[in-house]
Amino acid sequence: MSERGFLPGVFKGLGITMKTMARPAVTHEYPDARPDLPPRSRGVIALVEENCTSCMLCARECPDWCIYIEGHKETIPATTPGGRERQRNVLDRFAIDYALCMYCGICVEVCPFDALYWSPQFEYAEFDIQDLLHEKERLGQWVQTVPVPPALDERAPDAAEVVSANKPPRVPRPAAAAGDATGAVSAAGEAPVRRERPAGGDRPARAERPAPEAAAGAPTDATTDAATPATRDAEPAAPPEPPEPAVPAEPPVAPEEETS
Amino acid sequence: MTALDVALVGFGLLALAGALLAVTTRHIVHAALWLVVALGSLAGVYLVLGAEIVALVQLLVYVGAIVVLVLFALMVTRSPIGPSRDHATSPAHRGVAAVIAAGLVALLLAVLLPIAGSGAVTRQVTSNRALGADLFGTWAWPFELLSLLLLASLVAALAIARSRAVTGKEDA
Amino acid sequence: MGAAMSVWEVVLRSVAVLAAFLVLPLLVGFMEHKVMAHMQARLGPMYAGGFHGWAQLIADAAKFVQKDDLLPTAADKGVFRLAPSLALIPYLVALAVVPLSPSIVGADAPASAVVVLAATAVGVLGGLMAGWASANKYSLLGGLRSAAQLIAYELPMVLAVASVALAAGTLSLTGIATEWRPWWLLWQLPAAFVFLAGGCAEIQRPPFDMPLADSEIVFGPYTEYSGLRFALFLLAEYAGIVLMSLLMSVMFLGAWHGPWSGPLGWLWTILKAVPIAFLFLWFRNSWPRLREDQLQRFAWLVLVPLALVQLLITAVGVVMMR
Numbered sequence: 059m060s061e062r063g064f065l066p067g068v069f070k071g072l073g074i075t076m077k078t079m080a081r082p083a084v085t086h087e088y089p090d091a092r093p094d095l096p097p098r099s100r101g102v103i104a105l106v107e108e109n110c111t112s113c114m115l116c117a118r119e120c121p122d123w124c125i126y127i128e129g130h131k132e133t134i135p136a137t138t139p140g141g142r143e144r145q146r147n148v149l150d151r152f153a154i155d156y157a158l159c160m161y162c163g164i165c166v167e168v169c170p171f172d173a174l175y176w177s178p179q180f181e182y183a184e185f186d187i188q189d190l191l192h193e194k195e196r197l198g199q200w201v202q203t204v205p206v207p208p209a210l211d212e213r214a215p216d217a218a219e220v221v222s223a224n225k226p227p228r229v230p231r232p233a234a235a236a237g238d239a240t241g242a243v244s245a246a247g248e249a250p251v252r253r254e255r256p257a258g259g260d261r262p263a264r265a266e267r268p269a270p271e272a273a274a275g276a277p278t279d280a281t282t283d284a285a286t287p288a289t290r291d292a293e294p295a296a297p298p299e300p301p302e303p304a305v306p307a308e309p310p311v312a313p314e315e316e317t318s
Numbered sequence: 319m320t321a322l323d324v325a326l327v328g329f330g331l332l333a334l335a336g337a338l339l340a341v342t343t344r345h346i347v348h349a350a351l352w353l354v355v356a357l358g359s360l361a362g363v364y365l366v367l368g369a370e371i372v373a374l375v376q377l378l379v380y381v382g383a384i385v386v387l388v389l390f391a392l393m394v395t396r397s398p399i400g401p402s403r404d405h406a407t408s409p410a411h412r413g414v415a416a417v418i419a420a421g422l423v424a425l426l427l428a429v430l431l432p433i434a435g436s437g438a439v440t441r442q443v444t445s446n447r448a449l450g451a452d453l454f455g456t457w458a459w460p461f462e463l464l465s466l467l468l469l470a471s472l473v474a475a476l477a478i479a480r481s482r483a484v485t486g487k488e489d490a
Numbered sequence: 491m492g493a494a495m496s497v498w499e500v501v502l503r504s505v506a507v508l509a510a511f512l513v514l515p516l517l518v519g520f521m522e523h524k525v526m527a528h529m530q531a532r533l534g535p536m537y538a539g540g541f542h543g544w545a546q547l548i549a550d551a552a553k554f555v556q557k558d559d560l561l562p563t564a565a566d567k568g569v570f571r572l573a574p575s576l577a578l579i580p581y582l583v584a585l586a587v588v589p590l591s592p593s594i595v596g597a598d599a600p601a602s603a604v605v606v607l608a609a610t611a612v613g614v615l616g617g618l619m620a621g622w623a624s625a626n627k628y629s630l631l632g633g634l635r636s637a638a639q640l641i642a643y644e645l646p647m648v649l650a651v652a653s654v655a656l657a658a659g660t661l662s663l664t665g666i667a668t669e670w671r672p673w674w675l676l677w678q679l680p681a682a683f684v685f686l687a688g689g690c691a692e693i694q695r696p697p698f699d700m701p702l703a704d705s706e707i708v709f710g711p712y713t714e715y716s717g718l719r720f721a722l723f724l725l726a727e728y729a730g731i732v733l734m735s736l737l738m739s740v741m742f743l744g745a746w747h748g749p750w751s752g753p754l755g756w757l758w759t760i761l762k763a764v765p766i767a768f769l770f771l772w773f774r775n776s777w778p779r780l781r782e783d784q785l786q787r788f789a790w791l792v793l794v795p796l797a798l799v800q801l802l803i804t805a806v807g808v809v810m811m812r
């Protein structure tokens with residue numbers, strides 16, 4: 059600090075503290091008032107047991123080795139006479155030790171089957187550290203607290219599930235292919251394909267999206283429904299879906315649009 | 319025996335005990351702390367005799383400044399907790415010291431006993447105003463002389479400190 | 491004076507002083523909790539006692555009582571045990587002679603201004619003893635620093651008090667406050683500044699808290715203390731704030747001078763002391779700690795010359811008014 063800047067600095071310090079004192083405090087009185095957590099807070103990890111295939115990816119990627127998975131294989135007898143028997147993984151134990159977990163989120167990221175979700179719920183402190191080991195029943199209960207995923211961007215491509223559900227049935231292959239081709243051609247021919255989509259923004263798939271959100275937004279209703287938010291998203295979207303040819307053609311369209 | 323007598327004798331004995339312990343203890347810092355007791359009791363003696371301002375200045379200057387300086391110096395040097403034999407004096411040394419101390423006591427007693435009164439303690443409260451008038455009137459010259467002495471030692475200390483600072487610049 | 495008082499009066503006065511000594515530091519301590527919190531955009535204690543955590547310090551005291559009274563093996567046990575009381579009791583003595591109004595004073599001494607100075611000087615001895623007896627390097631460093639600080643700041647403080655005493659022509663605090671006139675606010679302003687800074691250093695409050703410096707030498711002389719003995723040190727710190735604020739109020743702000751000063755004089759004295767106590771808290775929250783060399787430089791190159799100049803101004807004023 060220069061000699062000249064000393065006195066003003068002294069008074070500036072006093073001014074800052076006085077100003078802060080005049081303003082209301084920022085403290086959240088937590089046990090009395092709920093904290094206002096951001097939607098992607100990492101509170102606890104929820105397990106959707108139905109989605110888990112016991113693939114062990116999460117357990118192997120966990121830097122703390124705090125996920126414990128045990129399972130066995132079951133043989134499913136052939137459904138058709140003379141058919142092949144199938145094997146299926148059955149999850150016996152899935153546990154996360156929150157005394158070790160460092161909330162890195164790697165397990166949630168790597169799970170290829172959307173079986174793990176972040177929940178902002180954080181009030182699971184225990185008096186005994188061993189009680190921080192949550193077995194799969196407890197992990198499953200956290201699913202109710204998982205928030206609805208945020209809505210997609212207005213112009214984002216549809217989720218993979220929606221796209222696949224929207225695909226026309228396979229059987230009448232040639233006809234569908236022709237429809238596809240014409241759709242693609244017409245889309246490529248007119249520049250505003252993209253612009254067409256906001257105009258047709260009330261396509262059923264998009265209009266449908268808020269509905270499952272509302273269902274999941276009230277977790278108490280969803281207690282019996284163990285389905286993951288993602289599958290919930292996809293399922294109601296499927297039935298009223300008319301075939302929409304433009305969608306599968308979308309990826310090739312985008313670069314063209316950029317050049318024009 | 320009045321209450322004043324008792325108080326005077328009590329403070330006197332306390333001062334004596336503190337002084338004796340200060341010179342005999344083997345704990346260096348304890349010696350400084352016993353000095354506090356001795357000086358404080360002396361302040362008590364002044365208080366009993368009615369010299370309030372002298373007692374307070376005794377506390378302020380001797381306990382508040384001199385002893386603090388002594389403690390400061392002791393802390394800067396290595397003063398161990400517990401008895402230390404490093405600074406023990408030889409018996410001959412002690413004998414000489416005792417003789418000199420006894421001589422001093424005898425001298426003081428010889429001077430002071432004849433002028434001591436009947437024995438009963440009387441409390442003569444001197445007002446601060448009178449004390450000030452005396453100090454800066456009657457005793458102005460000794461007072462100024464003392465301040466000159468202090469000034470001289472201050473300048474000397476400064477000179478020593480500065481010469482050190484100049485020569486010590488290279489290794490600093 | 492002593493003979494004129496009945497035994498009952500002595501007891502009553504002692505109890506009153508003791509009560510003030512125990513209650514006022516708690517009030518200042520709670521004020522510090524709250525002021526500090528709000529200056530940091532926090533709320534501070536909110537639970538103990540229900541309403542805005544008013545009982546927080548009582549709860550703290552209950553906690554201190556339950557704590558283990560630790561005694562380091564290598565410590566000098568007697569000195570270690572004695573130090574907290576030696577740090578606390580001088581403030582009690584000093585508080586007893588501070589008048590709240592011409593009639594409300596624990597013990598009216600003819601040289602009460604010197605009594606408080608002597609008492610605070612002796613009080614620092616407690617910190618020194620604690621620092622040395624703890625057998626801990628941090629404590630020793632803290633003790634050293636408090637000794638150096640005491641020596642540096644004692645002088646300007648004595649000079650500042652001498653200035654008002656000279657102006658009032660008396661060494662008694664009651665006398666000084668009685669003689670006080672509003673224009674002294676200007677006349678004695680440098681002395682007030684010196685006293686405020688010196689007082690802040692004397693009770694080792696930030697920005698002059700080099701001896702404690704919790705972020706570098708843990709807590710200086712108090713590092714090894716716990717439980718009640720530590721609480722005594724804390725009490726001494728807040729009693730120091732109370733004492734310094736009251737002294738500022740009595741010596742520089744005119745104590746009980748104000749409307750209805752007859753019946754409400756004591757209230758005026760306290761009301762004037764509150765902003766000073768707030769200043770101590772405000773300084774603590776606003777300023778960083780001074781380094782040891784800055785501390786000494788400030789004392790010897792700013793405060794002492796300023797106090798000497800003030801003494802000169804006062805002397806000229808007194809002679810001219812004769």
Ligand code: SF4
Nearest residue numbers: 120159160162163165
């Ligand atoms: S969040 Fe990280 S540390 Fe915790 S269980 Fe998942 S991978 Fe392991």
Ligand code: SF4
Nearest residue numbers: 110111113114116169
């Ligand atoms: S990665 Fe997902 S599917 Fe695989 S074991 Fe973990 S939770 Fe189950």
